[in-house]
Amino acid sequence: MNLTVTHIAAGVALAHARMKTLEQELNVADSRLGDGDTGGMLRRVLDLMAEQRMDGIDDVGVSLGILAKAAAAATGSSLGTLLATGLLTMSKRTKGRTEIPWSELAPLLEQARDAVMARGGAKLGDKTVVDALDAVSSALAGAGDQAGVRARAVAACDEALVRFRNEPCRMGRARMYADKSIGMDDPGMLAFARLTESVCRRGT
Amino acid sequence: MKKLINDPAHYVDEMLDGLCAAHPSLTRDGPAGRVIRRTEGARAGKVGIVTGGGSGHLPLFTGYVGPGLVDACSIGNVFEGPTVDSCMAAIKAADGGRGVLRLYGNYGGDRMNFDMAGEFLEDDGLELSTVLGTDDIASAAPEERSKRRGVAGIVYAYKIAGARADEGASLAEVTAAAAKAVERTRTIGCALAPCQIPGAAEPSFRIAPSEMEMGIGIHGEPGIWRDTLKPADAVADEMVDRLLAERPEGSGHRVSVLVNSLGATPLEELFILYRRIAERLDKAGLAVVQPLVGPFVTSMEMAGVSLSLCFLDDKMERLLAAPASCPFWRVG
Incomplete structure (x- = not known):
């Protein structure tokens, strides 16, 4: 079975449920390198995304576009705006299609990564959410089924967190804590990894 | 908090x-x-x-x-x-x-x-x-x-x-x-105590009661140094020195000064600072135009101040003096 709107809606519901426990974990992580509100901000974003009704919608691009607009309406924070940018990019690439083969997820995520980099200005290696997105899109290359996608995505996020933990942050507010950030997870990368894990481990 | x-x-x-x-x-x-x-x-x-x-x-x-x-x-x-x-x-x-x-x-x-x-x-x-x-x-x-x-x-x-x-x-x-x-504008801030975003788990930064941090940002971004709290005149001197070291090329001798509270620091302390800042600018040969002292840009309950210098030319000075009105600032 290919990726459909049903998978997307179920994924949003799982991510939304995960925020109940993740909110404070992310706030604490962000308070070490930023102003301590990443969890609260993402909770508001996922609250609004989870409110979006997908009943009667079978176009993958339309559903992703609805989620992008919800994210953009919920926050103007950098991370939230980048999430909206990535979703909007994938929405445009999938409009008019009701099913997306799992093998197409990797190129879609690559396009989302490139759009996020263009909007936010981060480069690969800056220790941002872009590096997590890049790790997942690279790991999914060649994955042709849902089980493979889930397993590779979770492993890629874990590896990215470990790989970048001992690097300094080079972007955004956290770049000002470059030395202090060594040994810590970037809050945006951590959020991406935890939410990916919640969607993939429990299955959609 | x-x-x-x-x-x-x-x-x-x-x-x-x-x-x-x-x-x-x-x-x-x-x-x-x-x-x-x-x-x-x-x-x-x-x-x-x-x-x-x-x-x-x-x-x-x-x-x-x-x-x-x-x-x-x-x-x-x-x-x-x-x-x-x-x-x-x-x-x-x-x-x-x-x-x-x-x-x-x-x-x-x-x-x-x-x-x-x-x-x-x-x-x-x-x-x-x-x-x-x-x-x-x-x-x-x-x-x-x-x-x-x-x-x-x-x-x-x-x-x-x-x-x-x-x-x-x-x-x-x-x-x-x-x-x-x-x-033509330069600013530097310093903080004595943090603020906390409503609903956040922690204050925007932590600082000991006896310490201050020079150069901190309005969201608690890290500054240049953190040390024991210094007297107002010493703080004013350092802020003035740092701003004058970055005086814009071609600037004249007229400058507007903004001594700003980051939220919790009272007007009394702002005026203690302004007194010294005005003396220092005078000694540097700068004439102060339209000084501003008060809370203009804050960070909720953060304690601290910022100092801004706007190096004016004739046209900027005229525009700065033109009538304007908003809830927190009235000119003319």
Whole structure:
């Protein structure tokens, strides 16, 4: 079975449920390198995304576009705006299609990564959410089924967190804590990894 | 940290309701009510000026909406950029038919959302320009000035660009006036105690009761040094020295001074600092014009101050003295 709107809606519901426990974990992580509100901000974003009704919608691009607009309406924070940018990019690439083969997820995520980099200005290696997105899109290359996608995505996020933990942050507010950030997870990368894990481990 | 609020989730909206109830010259508008505009609307034939940013800094940003200053403002959650929809609505609210200047601080979320809003609106034929506030000298080295954050000095850009727009100048001329005000303004801050975002797990930073931090940003971004709290005169001296070391090339001998409270520091302490700052500037051969002392750009309950110097020429001085009025600042 290919990726459909049903998978997307179920994924949003799982991510939304995960925020109940993740909110404070992310706030604490962000308070070490930023102003301590990443969890609260993402909770508001996922609250609004989870409110979006997908009943009667079978176009993958339309559903992703609805989620992008919800994210953009919920926050103007950098991370939230980048999430909206990535979703909007994938929405445009999938409009008019009701099913997306799992093998197409990797190129879609690559396009989302490139759009996020263009909007936010981060480069690969800056220790941002872009590096997590890049790790997942690279790991999914060649994955042709849902089980493979889930397993590779979770492993890629874990590896990215470990790989970048001992690097300094080079972007955004956290770049000002470059030395202090060594040994810590970037809050945006951590959020991406935890939410990916919640969607993939429990299955959609 | 104690806060006199109802619910962190309603902090911004209840604040905006109260602001507009107290000041009928301001009206809430736009998606989710996250635009503050002049109640009388944009003035036809005048270049519009729009600003925006996160909440938590009153009087910045919404408090500077008024004649001779800013026409509309998009406002985000505490320390978060405004949404792209509210940026678009604020730009439209400021549009009097001669183009709109986007004038805001150099922060990632603000930049992304104003840029996206501009991309949507320029397709509709609206003429836009952008100037970013980059006055915080502690946030990047002089050779990377474009990376610096915008802090309290942006009020000079509001005032000077707002006056130029009121004179009937074109979008290019208003933009140039704003850019010159930014180019001629330097700010440095220091903090004694942190603030905390409503609902956040921790304060924006931690500092011992006996310490201060020089160069800290308005969201608690790290500064230049942290050490034992020093006497006011020593703090004033260091701030003046650091700003004068970055005096803009070609600047004259007239300067406006802004001694700003970050929230919790009282006027008494600001005036103790101002006394010394004025002495030091006089000794440096600088004449102070239109000094500003008070809370102009805050970070909720953060204790500390910032010092801004705006190095004036004749034209800037005239624009700074032109009439303007908003809930927190009146000139003329």
